[in-house]
Amino acid sequence: MLRYLVTLQAKDREGLVEQIAHAVSRHGGNWLDSELRHIDGIFAAILLLEVPAAQWDELLETLELLEDLSLTYAKTSKLQTKNKHVSYSLVAYDRPGLVHEISNKISALGINIEHMSTRYESASHTGIALFRADFNVSMQDSQDEERLTQALHGIGDDVVLDNLSS
Structure with a gap:
């Protein structure tokens, strides 16, 4: 096969x-x-x-x-990896370049994005344009989780990040 x-x-x-x-x-x-x-x-x-x-x-x-x-x-071919897999959900005010900022922060830490799903939506009560991303990453070092969390929060005060793996 x-x-x-x-x-x-x-x-x-x-x-x-x-x-x-x-x-x-x-x-x-x-x-x-x-x-x-x-x-x-x-x-x-x-x-x-x-x-x-x-x-x-x-x-x-x-x-x-x-x-x-x-x-x-x-x-x-099926690769055997021993990396840690972590899932996140991120919500922020929608703006141009946001996917670039997120992927840049992740890449700069040497972390691999394995899956990412994004969507545009409006906040239910205010109608404000929101960007939502659900993504899975693969990292070699458990300390990468904390560094990634700090880096993604550094994108802006509007960033809400949930670690779905915990």
């Missing part, structure tokens, strides 16, 4: 996930992990698949035949 990270993008339509899942199943694949999103009428997916080597080319051809679907892929 080979492992592939597959990204898909298409105009959203009913039944698209079922078509993809059917193709993977029909070619002996195992759907290991995924993120599926619908944003502004576009369906986007990141899939980690295990597929028999003899079936990969046929699966790829089947997926490429789906209407208006763009696809990229990369062969992967």
Whole structure:
């Protein structure tokens, strides 16, 4: 079995996930992990698949035949890491450059972002534009948690940060 990270993008339509899942199943694949999103009428997916080597080319051809679907892929391998994984939720007033500030602070500490989901929303009582990010990081040193918390609070007084791993 080979492992592939597959990204898909298409105009959203009913039944698209079922078509993809059917193709993977029909070619002996195992759907290991995924993120599926619908944003502004576009369906986007990141899939980690295990597929028999003899079936990969046929699966790829089947997926490429789906209407208006763009696809990229990369062969992967399972890495063994002993890093600590920590999950956070961050809320701040929305402003341009906020994702850059957050990612810069995390990167400067040598911490790896493994997953990040962001969204724009309005505060329920005031209507103020808010930015929300939920993210998972991988760090080698337990002291990195405190350094990361301090760095992210340094972005501004409006930053509310919750460690969801505790």
